[in-house]
Amino acid sequence: xxxxxxxxxxxxxxxxxxxxxxxxxxxxxxxxxxxxxxxxxxxxxxxxxxxxxxxxxxxxxxxxxxxxxxxxxxxxxxxxxxxxx
Amino acid sequence: xxxxxxxxxxxxxxxxxxxxxxxxxxxxxxxxxxxxxxxxxxxxxxxxxxxxxxxxxxxxxxxxxxxxxxxxxxxxxxxxxxxxxxxxxxxxxxxxxxxxxxxxxxxxxxxxxxxxxxxxxxxxxxxxxxxxxxxxxxxxxxxxxxxxxxxxxxxxxxxxxxxxxxxxxxxxxxxxxxxxxxxxxxxxxxxxxxxxxxxxxxxxxxxxxxxxxxxxxxxxxxxxxxxxxxxxxxxxxxxxxxxxxxxxxxxxxxxxxxxxxxxxxxxxxxxxxxxxxxxxxxxxxxxxxxxxxxxxxxxxxxxxxxxxxxxxxxxxxxxxxxxxxxxxxxxxxxxxxxxxxxxxxxxxxxxxxxxxxxxxxxxxxxxxxxxxxxxxxxxxxxxxxxxxxxxxxxxxxxxxxx
Numbered sequence: 001x002x003x004x005x006x007x008x009x010x011x012x013x014x015x016x017x018x019x020x021x022x023x024x025x026x027x028x029x030x031x032x033x034x035x036x037x038x039x040x041x042x043x044x045x046x047x048x049x050x051x052x053x054x055x056x057x058x059x060x061x062x063x064x065x066x067x068x069x070x071x072x073x074x075x076x077x078x079x080x081x082x083x084x085x
Numbered sequence: 086x087x088x089x090x091x092x093x094x095x096x097x098x099x100x101x102x103x104x105x106x107x108x109x110x111x112x113x114x115x116x117x118x119x120x121x122x123x124x125x126x127x128x129x130x131x132x133x134x135x136x137x138x139x140x141x142x143x144x145x146x147x148x149x150x151x152x153x154x155x156x157x158x159x160x161x162x163x164x165x166x167x168x169x170x171x172x173x174x175x176x177x178x179x180x181x182x183x184x185x186x187x188x189x190x191x192x193x194x195x196x197x198x199x200x201x202x203x204x205x206x207x208x209x210x211x212x213x214x215x216x217x218x219x220x221x222x223x224x225x226x227x228x229x230x231x232x233x234x235x236x237x238x239x240x241x242x243x244x245x246x247x248x249x250x251x252x253x254x255x256x257x258x259x260x261x262x263x264x265x266x267x268x269x270x271x272x273x274x275x276x277x278x279x280x281x282x283x284x285x286x287x288x289x290x291x292x293x294x295x296x297x298x299x300x301x302x303x304x305x306x307x308x309x310x311x312x313x314x315x316x317x318x319x320x321x322x323x324x325x326x327x328x329x330x331x332x333x334x335x336x337x338x339x340x341x342x343x344x345x346x347x348x349x350x351x352x353x354x355x356x357x358x359x360x361x362x363x364x365x366x367x368x369x370x371x372x373x374x375x376x377x378x379x380x381x382x383x384x385x386x387x388x389x390x391x392x393x394x395x396x397x398x399x400x401x402x403x404x405x406x407x408x409x410x411x412x413x414x415x416x417x418x419x420x421x422x423x424x425x426x427x428x429x430x431x432x433x434x435x436x437x438x439x440x441x442x443x444x445x446x447x448x449x450x451x452x453x454x455x456x457x458x459x460x461x462x463x464x465x466x467x468x469x470x471x472x473x474x475x476x477x478x479x480x481x482x483x484x485x486x487x
Binding site: 016036037039040042043046047052 | 148149152212214215216
């Protein structure tokens with residue numbers, strides 16, 4: 001599975017949706033993922049890819065990690081995974 | 086002062102997953118203590134306990150709930166559901182605003198601590214699940230009951246080791262009696278039966294490797310249990326007005342502190358708590374028909390408790406019945422008083438006294454009627470429930486048949 005598919009699978013599970021219902025344009029809000037759900041998703045993504053995501057729940061928009069849409073999240077993960085290697 | 090009655094009861098423990106199942110087991114003198122079953126149990130010296138069997142959290146709770154509910158919270162919610170449904174009380178409006186939940190637990194989310202310490206120390210992981218803190222905190226169970234049933238009044242958790250539930254129920258009783266709250270959900274929960282939870286108790290060298298035999302001369306220690314007991318304490322007129330089934334009345338309580346030793350019990354401290362509960366309830370010692378003992382099965386507790394009973398009740402000590410149901414469900418630590426209150430309710434309501442099972446040999450230092458091995462039919466008007474905690478913190482409740 002591609003990074004994109006793996007991230008979408010995690011987000012879909014959190015949102016209790018089918019992966020096909022999670023589009024790149026979706027925002028977490030669209031998907032019904034609240035702040036606790038976001039923190040849980042980030043944890044699950046970190047576990048999946050063995051990376052550390054620079055995310056502080058106090059200032060979700062201030063960190064370098066863009067969570068404004070599923071596509072932005074995927075791009076951020078791809079970058080972190082690339083940096084790890 | 087308002088009168089306080091119990092209108093709902095719920096439990097899950099090694100004897101059963103409900104109040105009827107638990108009371109049936111107590112009537113039959115069944116033992117819920119057996120071989121422990123969890124990871125790394127082979128590294129323990131103590132391998133028995135009153136473990137809750139056949140409880141599948143999956144199916145009862147959804148995925149999100151599972152990630153937030155430690156086992157002690159799962160037990161609490163299971164017992165609270167039974168109690169509140171039985172009571173038939175619905176919390177909304179002014180009733181909801183003034184009603185709360187006070188629960189006891191000694192350890193809170195012990196298995197959540199255990200699992201995550203294992204993960205970071207033993208497995209070397211550097212990341213834990215984001216909900217570790219809200220899952221393990223001691224007030225998690227009380228908070229989830231509050232959220233689940235719209236209880237918006239005073240809610241908190243009491244932690245006084247083995248007396249946690251009795252302290253919690255005593256506080257809930259005070260709130261209803263004073264008129265501060267029309268109803269309170271109260272009781273306690275504990276789930277320490279995991280590797281770290283049992284290993285910690287092993288260190289004290291007070292645990293039995295084979296059975297809990299309270300008051301028996303050959304007793305050799307306590308046995309841990311797990312589970313929860315939850316009750317609805319309600320103002321009498323409020324309960325009557327809505328036609329609730331009243332299980333019994335709570336008529337008094339007392340708390341005392343030994344101010345002496347961190348683990349050794351004190352006869353004077355225990356006696357002051359029992360005498361205090363009688364005084365608070367405005368009853369004479371001679372009216373008490375049954376005492377649910379703290380009765381841990383340790384050498385120190387049982388003889389000290391019996392001596393305290395003899396001091397408080399004088400010659401009447403020989404007429405009353407005193408039993409320890411820990412012989413059947415084990416010691417639920419912070420949840421124990423709540424499950425044991427069920428034996429008091431059964432004595433008052435059904436006229437059946439739960440036995441002290443595993444009783445094999447009389448001990449001259451415990452020469453009371455401990456209702457050995459078989460339940461007994463007897464009419465009881467007043468019952469006491471004792472809890473004497475490590476740290477010398479004691480709490481005794483007095484209940485009355487209605």
